[in-house]
Amino acid sequence: MKTWMRRTGAGLSLAGALAAGTPAAWSQPMGLPSLGAASSAELSPAVERTLGQAIMEQGRQDPTYISDLDINQYLTTLGRRLAEHAPQALAQEVTVFAVRDPSINAFALPGGYIGIHSGLVVGAQSESELAGVLAHEIGHVMQRHIARGITQQSQGTGIMVASLIGALLAALAGQGDLAMGVATFGQAAAIDRQLGFSRGAEQEADRAGLQMMRQAGFDPQGMVAMFRRLMNAARLNEGTGGGYASTHPLSIQRLSDIENRIEGQPAAAATPDPEFWFVRAHLALIQARDHADRQRLQQTLRTEARDLRGARQAAALYGLASLHRTEGDLAGARAQLAQAQSVQPAPQLDMLAIKLAEAQGPAAAVEVSAAAWKRWPGSQGVAEGRARALQQAGQDEAAAAFLQAAARQWPDTPDFQKLLAASLQRLGREVEAHEAMASYFEQTGALPTAVEHLQQARSLSKDFYAQSRLDMRIRALRERLDTQRALLEPFRKQ
Numbered sequence: 287m288k289t290w291m292r293r294t295g296a297g298l299s300l301a302g303a304l305a306a307g308t309p310a311a312w313s314q315p316m317g318l319p320s321l322g323a324a325s326s327a328e329l330s331p332a333v334e335r336t337l338g339q340a341i342m343e344q345g346r347q348d349p350t351y352i353s354d355l356d357i358n359q360y361l362t363t364l365g366r367r368l369a370e371h372a373p374q375a376l377a378q379e380v381t382v383f384a385v386r387d388p389s390i391n392a393f394a395l396p397g398g399y400i401g402i403h404s405g406l407v408v409g410a411q412s413e414s415e416l417a418g419v420l421a422h423e424i425g426h427v428m429q430r431h432i433a434r435g436i437t438q439q440s441q442g443t444g445i446m447v448a449s450l451i452g453a454l455l456a457a458l459a460g461q462g463d464l465a466m467g468v469a470t471f472g473q474a475a476a477i478d479r480q481l482g483f484s485r486g487a488e489q490e491a492d493r494a495g496l497q498m499m500r501q502a503g504f505d506p507q508g509m510v511a512m513f514r515r516l517m518n519a520a521r522l523n524e525g526t527g528g529g530y531a532s533t534h535p536l537s538i539q540r541l542s543d544i545e546n547r548i549e550g551q552p553a554a555a556a557t558p559d560p561e562f563w564f565v566r567a568h569l570a571l572i573q574a575r576d577h578a579d580r581q582r583l584q585q586t587l588r589t590e591a592r593d594l595r596g597a598r599q600a601a602a603l604y605g606l607a608s609l610h611r612t613e614g615d616l617a618g619a620r621a622q623l624a625q626a627q628s629v630q631p632a633p634q635l636d637m638l639a640i641k642l643a644e645a646q647g648p649a650a651a652v653e654v655s656a657a658a659w660k661r662w663p664g665s666q667g668v669a670e671g672r673a674r675a676l677q678q679a680g681q682d683e684a685a686a687a688f689l690q691a692a693a694r695q696w697p698d699t700p701d702f703q704k705l706l707a708a709s710l711q712r713l714g715r716e717v718e719a720h721e722a723m724a725s726y727f728e729q730t731g732a733l734p735t736a737v738e739h740l741q742q743a744r745s746l747s748k749d750f751y752a753q754s755r756l757d758m759r760i761r762a763l764r765e766r767l768d769t770q771r772a773l774l775e776p777f778r779k780q
């Protein structure tokens with residue numbers, strides 16, 4: 287969506303804007319429903335999830351949304367690892383995604399969705415530093431600060447939510463354009479006067495975050511180190527307005543509170559995940575937009591590849607290999623990749639190997655991808671590489687079988703359903719293709735579109751058993767739509 291990333295000088299967080307709108311800054315849009323009796327009530331987790339899904343549905347279309355499966359799988363796994371140790375159970379499952387933006391920032395959306403700027407990962411000097419910010423954001427999710435902020439903070443925020451809920455209801459009834467509602471929402475969100483979370487909320491999130499870090503085996507010093515980095519960034523950003531500091535007020539007091547809490551605590555003996563360094567390198571590559579950026583990155587990576595050892599060295603070599611490939615130097619890319627593989631294997635290296643094999647023809651890519659999948663059966667990025675290699679080789683039958691298994695393995699990663707639909711379509715298996723698209727939209731929260739695909743499948747189907755299966759799915763989805771409508775309705779009553 288144009289919304290959460292709309293530039294207002296610094297990393298605009300929609301959640302921040304939601305939680306923090308200043309009434310004076312808004313001009314009330316025409317024809318929007320006003321919040322009624324429910325406005326003082328807290329959003330239920332179910333309504334919050336529906337809102338979050340609607341925002342994400344638009345967000346995935348935003349050019350700054352990073353859709354790489356290896357990155358989002360790594361971030362979400364890290365987030366869930368931390369959330370497991372939250373002092374209170376979370377009402378939402380955490381889903382973490384990356385956004386292409388060099389500024390050091392992170393934001394929590396309704397529904398447990400957490401966005402991490404590429405600049406935050408690239409700027410982090412250890413996995414614990416990244417975990418520190420992520421744990422803090424999960425602290426906000428745990429305390430339901432976003433849901434409370436939406437309903438309690440200000441009239442302006444209330445209007446935005448009412449506008450989104452109005453658009454959502456229209457979309458659920460099949461008679462509105464959700465994107466329009468969210469765009470209105472986004473225009474409102476773009477106002478850069480943000481109050482941010484309160485000091486009390488920040489402290490609560492810090493404390494919960496520290497506990498999660500310690501129990502998940504991360505070094506709590508990572509939070510301190512990242513905090514200092516953020517304070518420096520905030521100082522540098524002065525005048526351009528905010529960044530992380532505008533939504534999460536930083537203060538010496540907050541910093542010393544964290545330091546006091548970890549003083550005397552034994553340093554955690556965490557084994558950092560080597561994948562952190564590869565994801566960091568991947569994000570640095572995505573963040574480098576032009577030739578000058580890539581040249582600078584190449585300099586840094588060369589130094590790192592020379593001076594560092596282990597996963598960090600291999601990640602730097604991976605970055606160099608990827609840059610060679612971007613510049614069309616495939617031999618150079620292969621040489622760096624081989625060197626990286628000999629230092630420390632990683633799924634990102636095999637993903638790159640599949641891409642390099644494509645230059646030798648589809649059969650080579652299929653072969654390389656088979657070996658890669660054998661090595662990394664838990665990697666979504668490698669699974670995607672394998673599926674695409676099969677598809678490019680015209681092996682849609684094998685690709686469909688592979689993707690059906692991948693979709694079962696990762697039922698909350700809709701991408702596999704979309705790839706599956708493409709193979710089924712080419713195989714002439716129209717009914718199943720529509721079913722896969724229905725699953726894709728169901729998993730992204732777009733239930734009315736899911737129903738449409740199921741209805742198309744139903745009308746194409748000649749098979750009695752398939753028809754009754756489809757009827758059941760359509761009925762189940764319609765019931766979920768009714769439930770969603772009933773949940774949202776109280777929020778737009780006059």
Ligand SMILES: [Zn+2]
Binds near residue numbers: 422426483488491534
């Ligand atoms: Zn915060």
